[in-house]
Amino acid sequence: MDDLLAYRSQFPILEETTYLISNSLGAMPRAVYEAARDYADAWAHRGVRAWEEHWWNLAPAVGDEIGAILNAPPGSVSTHLNVTLCQAVVASCFDFSGPRNRVVYSDLNFPSVMYFWNAQRGRGVRPHMVKTDGVQVPTEALLDAIDEHTLLVPISHVVFRSSFINDAQAIIEKAHRVGAYVLLDVFQSVGTVPVDVQALNVDFACGGVLKWLCGGPGVAYLYVRPDLAEKLEPTLTG
Ligand SMILES: Cc1ncc(COP(=O)(O)O)c(C=O)c1O
Secondary structure, three states, X not given: OOHHHHHHHHOHHHHOOOXXXXXXXXXXXOHHHHHHHHHHHHHHHHOOHHHHHHHHHHHHHHHHHHHHHHOOOOOOEEEEOOXXXXXXXXXXXXXXXXXXOEEEXXXXXXXXXXXXXHOOHHHOOEEEEEOOOOOOOOHHHHHHHOOOOEEEEEEEOEOOOOOOEOOHHHHHHHHHHOOOEEEEEOXXXXXXXXXXXXXXXXXXXXXXXXXXXXXXXXXXXXXXXXXXXXXXXXXXXX
16 A cells, blocks of 8 residues: 555545546645635624734745755745746845846746736836756756856746756756846645755745645735845835
């Protein structure tokens, strides 16, 4: 018997079907029924007092719980509504009006991430999209595109479409050599392959919990390297 089989009963849908699409939405854990009821009970019976008694502290507490999976130090992971907003928070820390305004990624980035960066052209952002064959990212071409005019490299760790694993280490090393930052989208890697933000020395990492982390819609997370967080002043706050 495989020890992992014991987990099957914790996911109702696995009793009804073979579920192979966690890359879109993970199977709901049975415990969600109880957690959702507790949440509704607090709202129904504690009203506004629920903020002080529980809810205010949930954002940093959940951030730390997710951070433990990324090997992020406590206090370095904040929670947000979705990955697009995480990109926007990072973008709001930088001035793109100078010569260092290039934002480099590949055409296998998640579409909503690319829509965001494309829409920042009016703020001076110069997106540079490296072409791929739709499956693999040509690492050398990506590394060559990261130059001294590059401010940020927002790139997927594991590609949503093909499962291709980008060489995060090489991308981060090249970016740092030329003075650029990397925002690693770990939505499809956390929960499927080991991710250690401190070993990678990545500047930012973001993702969501609804695919591989047994969470639901509406919770995304943003890791910011602690020494960098000291220096940055986001203008998108909340
Ligand atoms: C790699 C990756 N990034 C981002 C997203 C989603 O972005 P958002 O939270 O902005 O909808 C997904 C999947 O939906 C994804 O697979």
